[in-house]
Amino acid sequence: MHIAGSIHADYSGIQPQWLHRPADLNALDLKLWPAGTYRDDAGGLVVAGARAADLVAEHGSPAYFIDEADFRSHCVAFKEAFPGWKVYYAGKSLLTRAIARWVAEEGLNLDVTTMGEMRIALAGGMPAERLAFHGNNKSEEEIAFALEQGVGQFIVDSFQEIERIEAACREGGHRVQALVRVTTGVEAHTHEYIATAHEDQKFGLSIQGGQALAALVRCEHSPFIDLRGIHSHIGSQIFETMGFEVAIRRTLKLAHQFRTATGVELPALDLGGGFGIAYTEADSPKPLDEIAAAFEEMVDHECRALGLARPELAIEPGRAICGPAGVAMYTVGTIKPVELEGGKVRTYVSVDGGMSDNIRPALYAAEYSAVLANRTSDAEPLLCRVVGKHCEGGDILIRDVFLPSDLAVGDIIAVPGSGAYARSMASNYNQVPRPPVVGVLDGTSTVLLRRETLDDLMRLDVGQ
Numbered sequence: 001m002h003i004a005g006s007i008h009a010d011y012s013g014i015q016p017q018w019l020h021r022p023a024d025l026n027a028l029d030l031k032l033w034p035a036g037t038y039r040d041d042a043g044g045l046v047v048a049g050a051r052a053a054d055l056v057a058e059h060g061s062p063a064y065f066i067d068e069a070d071f072r073s074h075c076v077a078f079k080e081a082f083p084g085w086k087v088y089y090a091g092k093s094l095l096t097r098a099i100a101r102w103v104a105e106e107g108l109n110l111d112v113t114t115m116g117e118m119r120i121a122l123a124g125g126m127p128a129e130r131l132a133f134h135g136n137n138k139s140e141e142e143i144a145f146a147l148e149q150g151v152g153q154f155i156v157d158s159f160q161e162i163e164r165i166e167a168a169c170r171e172g173g174h175r176v177q178a179l180v181r182v183t184t185g186v187e188a189h190t191h192e193y194i195a196t197a198h199e200d201q202k203f204g205l206s207i208q209g210g211q212a213l214a215a216l217v218r219c220e221h222s223p224f225i226d227l228r229g230i231h232s233h234i235g236s237q238i239f240e241t242m243g244f245e246v247a248i249r250r251t252l253k254l255a256h257q258f259r260t261a262t263g264v265e266l267p268a269l270d271l272g273g274g275f276g277i278a279y280t281e282a283d284s285p286k287p288l289d290e291i292a293a294a295f296e297e298m299v300d301h302e303c304r305a306l307g308l309a310r311p312e313l314a315i316e317p318g319r320a321i322c323g324p325a326g327v328a329m330y331t332v333g334t335i336k337p338v339e340l341e342g343g344k345v346r347t348y349v350s351v352d353g354g355m356s357d358n359i360r361p362a363l364y365a366a367e368y369s370a371v372l373a374n375r376t377s378d379a380e381p382l383l384c385r386v387v388g389k390h391c392e393g394g395d396i397l398i399r400d401v402f403l404p405s406d407l408a409v410g411d412i413i414a415v416p417g418s419g420a421y422a423r424s425m426a427s428n429y430n431q432v433p434r435p436p437v438v439g440v441l442d443g444t445s446t447v448l449l450r451r452e453t454l455d456d457l458m459r460l461d462v463g464q
Contacts, residue, residue, distance in 0.1 A: 014344050015383055015400050018282035025404050026376040031278045032369055032416040034067035034325050043376030045414055047327050049443030052373035056412050058445065059438050061331045062353030064423050066094075066448070068102065068441040071325035071419070075106035078317055081288035082295075088132050090273050090318025091117045093420040094326070096448045098439060100124025109152075111316050115142045122149060132270075132316075134181075136202050140164055147174040154178040155231050155270075157204060159211075162218055162225070169224035178219055179231040179270055180205060182212040184250045186234045186243045203233070207254050216258050216266075229311060230255060233272025236319065239285055241294040244271060248295070252302040255311070265309060271295065273316035277323045279417045280367050285320075319420035326419020328358065329373060330397075332411045333389070347384045349403065351413060354388015355395045356429040358422040362394045370401050373414035377404035386413065390430050423449070431457055 028037060028045075037047050045052040048067040055065055078087045088109040091100070095112075100121045103110050111132040112118045121131060129152040135142075136157045143164055146154070156162060156178050169175060183204040205211040212230075219227040232247045248271065255266045276285050295313075303310050330351035337347045360366035370386060382405040386398040398415070426434045433452030438445050 013342075014340065014346060018280070019400050019402070020281070021381055022402050025372070025379075025381055025402065028371065029278075029281055029369070032280070032324075034070035034327065034416075035073060036067075036070070037327075037416075039376065045371065045373040047414075048440035050440050050445055052329060052412055052414055055438070055440070055445060056329050056331065056374075059436060059447070060451065061329050061412065062351070062357050062435045063329055063451070064357075064418060064435060064437045065327050065329065065445070066099075066322070066419055066437060066439050067325045067327070068439045071099070071322060072102055072106055074317075074321040074325065075103060075108050077288055078315070078321065079107060081292045082313075082315060084313070086270075086312065086314035088270075088314060088316040089321055090316045091121060092424060093318030094322040094422075094424050094437070095120055096437060097124035098446075098448045099322070100126045104130070111155075115139075115145060118142070118146060118149070118151070128152065138164065140168065143168045144172065147172055147176060152177065153228065156180045156215065156219060156225075159215060159218065162215065162222065166222055166224045175224055175226060177226045177228050179229050179268060180212060180215045180219060180227070181231040181233070182207050182251065182254065184232050184234065184247045186246050186250075204231075207250055212254060213257055213261065216254075217261060220258075220262055220264060227266070229266040229268030229270070231270040231272065233316070234274060236274045237276045238274045239276045239283070241286065241291055244274075244291075244295065245298045247271065248298045249302055252299070252306055252308060256306040256308060259308070267312055268314065269299075269311040270314040270316065273318055273320070275317050275320040277320055277417060277420075280369050282367075323417050323420035326417070326422070328353070328415040328418035328422060330386075330413045330415070332407060332409055332413060335407060335409065347382055349384045349386045349407065349413070350389060351386060351397065352389060353435065354390045354397060354432075355392060356388070356390060356432045357426045357435050358397060358418065359425050359427065360421055361396050361399065362392070363425075365399075368398045368401075368415050368417065370398050370403065370413050370415045372404055372407065372411055374412040377406055379404040379406035381405070382407070390432070428452075428457060433457060 040046050088111040089103045091110050091112050101124045104126045109130040110121050110126050113135040128150040131151045132153045133146050133151050134155045154176050181204040183206050205215045219225045230251045232251050234243050234247050259265050330353050334350040337345050355362045381402040384403045388395040423437050436451040437449040439448050
C-alpha cells in the first residue's frame with residue numbers, strides 16, 4: 001500500500017519554519033547519525049557496519065541500536081576536551097551492564113540516582129569508588145547500600161538527607177565524601193521540565209535563599225562527611241554556554257562565602273551535564289573544545305577575582321555520549337492522509353512503537369528526524385507526522401518530517417539521536433512490552449537488553 005492523493009498538498013502553515021523541503025530525501029545529515037552511517041549500493045541504511053533491514057529482520061521492531069564504537073568515541077572526546085577534569089557518564093540517560101563496562105573501560109566515572117542504577121553499574125564492572133550517587137530523595141536502604149559498596153561520592157540534596165547519611169554512617173562505621181547540590185537561579189534556555197537550576201523546583205539547595213551555604217557548613221561540621229565541594233546542574237539539551245558561565249560565577253562566589261565563614265577552601269566543583277545534541281537539522285551544538293575553553297576561561301577568571309585556588313572540576317555528560325550513538329527503528333503499519341482546512345493535507349504515518357518507547361515528544365515536545373531506512377526512493381517528498389500505536393492523541397513521535405510519497409506499509413523508518421532518554425524512560429502503557437537495546441560493532445549485533453514479552457508482563461500480574 002502506498003500513499004495516495006496527498007502529493008500536491010499545500011504545506012504552508014502546517015510545517016515549522018526550520019523544516020525545509022529536502023532536495024534529496026536519500027541524503028543523510030551526518031551530524032544527526034553515528035559516525036560512519038551511510039547508505040549502501042542497494043540504498044539501505046547501514047549503521048555500525050550492519051544494514052538496517054538486517055537488524056530489524058534479526059531483532060524485530062521497534063528496537064534501539066547503539067553503535068558501540070560511536071558511544072566509546074564520545075567518551076574519549078570528553079576526556080580529551082576536558083583534560084584534568086573528572087568526567088561522569090550520566091547513567092540515567094541509558095544504562096545497561098554492557099554500557100557500564102564501556103564507560104569503565106574508557107576511563108570515565110558514572111553517576112547514578114537509584115538502587116537499580118547502582119546495582120547495574122556495579123554488575124557491569126564500574127568500581128564503586130568511581131560512582132557518584134545523586135537523587136533528591138535517597139532512601140535509607142539506598143544510602144546504606146551505597147555506603148556498604150564504597151560508593152565514592154554522594155551529591156547531597158537536602159538537610160534531611162544529611163541526617164540520613166549521618167545515621168547510616170554512625171550505624172555502619174562509615175565516612176563519606178560529599179558535594180552539596182545547589183540551585184544557582186540560572187534560567188537555562190531549554191524546556192521547563194528539563195531546566196533544573198531555577199528556584200521553584202525539587203533539586204538542590206538555594207544559593208539565593210541561604211540554604212546552600214547553611215548545608216555546606218552543616219556538612220563541614222559533620223564527623224561523618226568529608227565535604228568536597230559544590231555541585232550544580234542547570235538543565236538538559238543546552239546549546240549555549242552562557243547559563244553555565246553564570247552558574248560558575250555563582251557557585252564560586254558561594255565557595256568564597258564558605259571560605260569566609262569557615263576558613264576552609266572547598267577543593268571541588270561539579271558543573272553537571274546538559275550538553276545538547278543535534279536531533280534535527282535546526283540543532284547546532286557547539287564543539288566540545290569550544291565549550292571546554294569557555295568553561296576554563298570563566299573558572300580561571302572567577303578564581304583569580306575571588307582569590308580562590310582552582311578547584312578540581314567535574315562534568316556529567318549523558319545525552320551527549322549515548323544520544324548520537326543510538327538509532328531507533330520502527331516498521332510502518334498504517335498510512336492515513338487527513339484533510340485539513342483550506343485544502344491542506346497532513347499524512348499520519350503510524351508505526352509499531354510510540355510514546356511507550358519514547359515519551360520525550362509527548363512529555364516536552366522534543367523534536368526528532370527520520371529517514372526511510374530499508375531502501376531509497378525517487379518519489380516526491382511528503383510532509384508526514386509519525387505517530388505511535390497507543391490510545392492517546394498526543395502519541396506523536398515526530399511532529400513534522402518529510403518522507404517519500406511512495407512510503408509503504410512494511411517500510412522501516414530510522415530515527416537518529418535516540419540513544420538517550422528514550423528506552424531509559426520507556427513504559428508499558430497499553431500493556432506494550434518495551435523494546436530491546438542492541439549493541440552493534442563492526443557489523444555484528446549483540447542484545448544488551450532483550451525485548452520484553454507478554455509473558456514478562458503476565459508474570460508481574462499476580463492478582464486473581
